[in-house]
Amino acid sequence: MSHDSPLQDLDLAAGFLEPPPRRDTYAGWQRWRAGRGHFAPAPRLTLGQWRALSPRERSLYDLHRTATHVNLPLQETPMSLKVSRLVNRRIRNNALKTRPSTRAGVMVTGWGYQGKTETVCEVAAAFEDAWLAMHHHLHPQPTPGTRDVHAPVAYAQTPVTAKPKSTCQAILGFFGAETKRLTLPELIRQLAASLDDHGTKALILDDITRLRMHRADDQDTLDLIRAFMSMNVTLILVGVDILGSGLLRQGHFDEHTRQWVLPPSQHARVHGLEATQTERRFDLVELDRFRYTTPGQITAFHDHLAGLEANLRLLKAPPGMLTGGRMPEYLMRRTDGVVGLLERLIEDGCQEAMDSGKETLDEDLLDDVVLSLDDPERDALAGEVPAIPGSSRTRTTAAPRPACARGRGRNTVFDDHGPRGQAHG
Structure with a gap:
């Protein structure tokens, strides 16, 4: 890596490759507590600066960008x-x-x-x-x-x-x-x-x-x-x-x-x-989800999107990428205002934007991102996995539901199926 490279300190980012600590042990909790908020995001580069990097530097920088997108800071709402x-x-x-x-x-x-x-x-x-x-x-x-x-x-x-x-x-x-x-x-x-x-x-x-x-x-x-x-x-x-x-x-x-x-x-x-x-x-x-009905609720959601956008590292991202035009309404419709779903959609969308070379987020790109929340550590029957709203495209092309096998079904009287999607103004 050349001395005047904008990524002189990139090797210091190797810390994001360490496995995250488990907070359910004393040692893990202390490591998480001491290190929270210390993640260093990737530096901001222009498209021209990125193209001037060597292949190895580009690979390292893109890895750091990915780590930045999946470690977005916790925002106060x-x-x-x-x-x-x-x-x-x-x-x-x-x-x-x-x-x-x-x-x-x-x-x-x-x-x-x-x-x-x-x-x-x-x-x-x-x-x-x-x-x-x-x-x-x-x-x-x-x-x-x-x-x-x-x-x-x-x-x-x-x-x-x-x-x-x-x-x-x-x-x-x-x-x-x-x-x-x-x-x-x-x-x-x-x-x-x-x-x-x-x-x-x-x-x-x-x-x-x-x-x-x-x-x-x-x-x-x-x-x-x-x-x-x-x-x-x-x-x-x-x-x-x-x-x-x-x-x-x-x-x-x-x-x-x-x-x-x-x-x-x-x-x-x-x-x-x-x-x-x-x-x-x-x-x-x-701790409720975002709503999009009153002016105050709309402003709070826009402020949150602006905070997310400020932490993204896409090379062709225009100003107001997440807050301009119909994008706020689209993101609300795709995530129902659930913070975790929103971050997952942005996280996966950024990876798709990098892989495709598009380097920006828009509705067409995000329509191709299918949200999946398979997590073995979460109990879906306890409502820990929310219902996922579909995009405008996936709603009209959803696959037919397979027929259930005959036989006596499981008693579901005590099941909690999670929140149901609601229409937003």
Whole structure:
């Protein structure tokens, strides 16, 4: 690479080839927290500058452009701002309480691919940054005789087939604790001790609506989760359509406090985690999709598109590529305002624009991009995979649905088929 090349520091971009950290372990969470926001996007080059590169430089630059398009920065939206403020306020206030009272929790609901997990994790990571700095990265209340790590935030995913034991094991797995051959009471006691020893202030349980309330194991698991609130942590439950999932069917809404109130945990009484029969209170907040009806909603969506466009590295992209003409209405129609679908469409569209040499996005190119959300880590039956609206072209050329085989079908009465597309003005 020549000395005066505009890509002199391109080799430093090799960091984007590292596998992403898993946030459900302490080491992975710390690596993600410390490195979030540090991704260096590809430098901006004109078409002439790109053509002047050597073949190897072009290949490296195009690889960096692809990495830039699939690692678009998390943008704040009016919907995510509402969630962020509530989660931050609840974690911060609870962390400063000195009384051994039950901490109110937070439930974050919304449909799949709307950024619930990323929003909550970003708020929790920012809290942990501030908390560690305030205590000079030392545990403010260390356990004598131990060298426990300080983990102000713990993150775990609800097992697809959740049981009380597997849920405890998933949380203890964050700390790397040994869980084999332990009984449920022993797991609960170890979990309570781990959260206390590690100074954990916030416990995030993702995909909580994988619990199906018609199953006895899942009812026991939810009862156990409510008992976690006696462990002096802020419990943050993240899930799809929490109101429709049955998780709150035993609770009632308190008009005075604007919180959902759930009865005391029966599981906690069995295993001695509760000193009193205290009700459990949750703030419920929804992370909604973009709408396109009022002037304020339209402006918010245009601002989001402008933020996306500013981070793209297409060589022939005109000003207003995503915000001009009919493109905003087209993108709304293709994605139904779902942030994750929008980013996937832009991400795949950019790759197609690079591969074809078109180097810009328009309706004709995006019509050929078929969105696919196959993800083995997401539970489609729990609503974690949203319905995908079709483009104008795919709507008229959709293949006929194959005939179902004869025979007795599966009982689908408890299935959640996700959000349905709605028309937008």
